[in-house]
Structures are given as structure tokens and as C-alpha cells.
Amino acid sequence: MSKFRTFAAVASLAVASIALSTAANAGAVLDRVLATKTLTAAVATDWPKQSFLNDNHELDGNDIDVVKGIAKYLGVELKFVTPSWDVIVAGNWEGRWDIAMGGMTPTKARAEKFSFPAIFTHLRSVVVVHKDSKAEQLSDLDGKTVGANLNTTDEYYVRHTLKPEWLGAKPIEFKFTPGEVKTYESYTTGLADLRLGDGVRLDAFVMSDVAAKDAIKAGNPIKQLGDTLYSAPGAIATLRGDKEFDDKVAAAIKSMKDDGTLSKLAIKWYGVDLSAE
Structure with a gap:
């Protein structure tokens, strides 16, 4: 086989390998969430009204209610983890959680690591x-x-x-x-x-x-x-790479906007509708 043919064959295999790898990774987060029937959300414990521990030492707040709505839309259970904000924005999630609350502002720099499927607060x-x-x-x-x-x-x-x-x-x-x-x-x-x-x-x-x-x-x-x-707008944050998952999250927030849930939750917690700018 000529050097050119050998190179072409190797290149074709590389392209095929990349395509297969991409296909295998597409929807990986959504597949995991649906397979385990669990959505794992990273939230804060000391951001009053957004996400905090109430008098019963339970997580409460607007962020908590919103992500509960997302889990309900997906038909799965909800699990919370509480890493520091610094750890969340570093982007090294390694599958420890699927979604981050906290109203992350969707800046250009952050978009290199994260997807922002939906804005839910301002x-x-x-x-x-x-x-x-x-x-x-x-x-x-x-x-x-x-x-x-x-x-x-x-x-x-x-x-x-x-x-x-x-x-x-x-x-x-x-x-x-x-x-x-x-x-x-x-x-x-x-x-x-x-x-x-x-x-x-x-x-x-x-x-x-x-x-x-x-x-x-x-x-x-x-x-x-x-x-x-x-x-500034506050968005749901996910890691880049799973459009299927992002689309489901976006659809969940749209549903909550359309039926007035998002507005009611904001007024409940903040006394004003921060779901709209």
C-alpha cells in the first residue's frame, strides 16, 4: 500500500473514531439521569432566598423550587450536592452532578466550559x-x-x-x-x-x-x-456537550414560564417577579 493510501486509511479511521466517540457521548448526561431516574443538582446552602438551609435544616429557596420543577418535568427524583461556588465554576464536575443552580451569569468566558440552556432569574x-x-x-x-x-x-x-x-x-x-x-x-x-x-x-x-x-x-x-x-441574567448551568439534556432543561423552564410557575416562585421568595427582567 502506498504512503498516500496508508495515510488516507488512517485518516478515515480517525474520522470514523471521532464520529463514533461523539455519537457515544451525545446525550450521555440525559441517558444517565433517565437510567438512574435521578437528577443531581449542585446548590448553595447559604445564599438566602436563592438556596439556603431553613430552620428544619432542609434546603429551601427559589433555586431549590425551580430545580424541583425541572426534576418533575423529567419524571425523575432529585438529589442535591453542595460544592462551593468556586468548585462549580471551575467546571471539573466529573459526573458528580448534572446541573448547577445559583443563577450563573452566562458570560462569554464561562460559555467555553458551560452551556446555559435557560435563564430563570434576573x-x-x-x-x-x-x-x-x-x-x-x-x-x-x-x-x-x-x-x-x-x-x-x-x-x-x-x-x-x-x-x-x-x-x-x-x-x-x-x-x-x-x-x-x-x-x-x-x-x-x-x-x-x-x-x-x-x-x-x-x-x-x-x-x-x-x-x-x-x-x-x-x-x-x-x-x-x-x-x-x-x-444580569441568571441561568441554569450544565457542562457543554449534551444538547439533548440541555433541550430537556430548556423545555422544563419554558413550561414553568408558560404556566406561570416561575413567576409565582419568584414572587413567593423575593416579593417581586425576578423571572422577568
Whole structure:
């Protein structure tokens, strides 16, 4: 056999091998979910109103109710795992969960690892400061120490690296330039540092407006500074590569939108319909 023929044969086998491999992997997540009759969802335990442990030490919140609706649509049981957000956005899931809640913002950079089959919420972020803070406007935070949750759009905003790359995004204005940025695993730990006093560990903390209102209502010695920093859509996240699974998730969310469930859940948890922009 000539060198050319040998090369052509090897190339044909390689193409066939890739095609077979792709076909074998297509639908792998959906096949696993349906075969085990279980959808495994990664959720947080300390994001109030989104996903948290209630007084009975059970997972509760809007994210929890939404993913329950997805499992019901698929006709499977629901299993929860609670990795840190940092682990979720790293993308090394290795089959430990099938879907991630948390309202991940579908940025261009994240789309290299993840698919975003459906947007189910819209989040607005604000700045909170200690009640004794002398800051009167957001620009007063220039050069100050500002906190945000790790690997979130809030952190990217504070670091001035957030790019509005999602559909319908509006230009983002960075309204202050911190001298130092501190990152946290949750609102709980960030607010704990802010409660210590103005400038003790933090001068300000960036968080969702809903969580900020709840924290103020709960008696935290904090206040909101200025208006909304930015708003962004929150999506269901899956790993890239299983269109069949993504299509099922998208259909589940569409069904919940069409029958009003998504809107009712948002109003139940947030007091306002955050399922719509």
C-alpha cells in the first residue's frame, strides 16, 4: 500500500473514531439521569432566598423550587450536592452532578466550559456599608477595601473586569475603584466582616439587592449605598456537550414560564417577579 493510501486509511479511521466517540457521548448526561431516574443538582446552602438551609435544616429557596420543577418535568427524583461556588465554576464536575443552580451569569468566558440552556432569574447588585460609614456616595469607596463573593460577577465588577457579554446587556459603569478587594465564599462571611465596624476589615460589600434588603431587615448594622450597580441574567448551568439534556432543561423552564410557575416562585421568595427582567 502506498504512503498516500496508508495515510488516507488512517485518516478515515480517525474520522470514523471521532464520529463514533461523539455519537457515544451525545446525550450521555440525559441517558444517565433517565437510567438512574435521578437528577443531581449542585446548590448553595447559604445564599438566602436563592438556596439556603431553613430552620428544619432542609434546603429551601427559589433555586431549590425551580430545580424541583425541572426534576418533575423529567419524571425523575432529585438529589442535591453542595460544592462551593468556586468548585462549580471551575467546571471539573466529573459526573458528580448534572446541573448547577445559583443563577450563573452566562458570560462569554464561562460559555467555553458551560452551556446555559435557560435563564430563570434576573439579579441586581448593590453596595452595602456599615451603618456608621461616612461614605455618602459610591465614589467615596475609591481606594477603600471592598468585598464580594469569590468568582462571581460581583467580584468581577469590583475588579473592573466584568464585561456585559450576555444577550440584551447594557453598558456597565464602574462607579468606584477599590484600593483592595477581599473575596468570600458566601454573603454570610462577608457580612460578618462588615458587621465588625466601618473599615475594621471591610469598608463595603457587594451583593444582590434582595439579599441586602433581607440582611438589613434581619438587623445587620448595615445600609445600602447608592443605587443598583448592574443587573444580569441568571441561568441554569450544565457542562457543554449534551444538547439533548440541555433541550430537556430548556423545555422544563419554558413550561414553568408558560404556566406561570416561575413567576409565582419568584414572587413567593423575593416579593417581586425576578423571572422577568
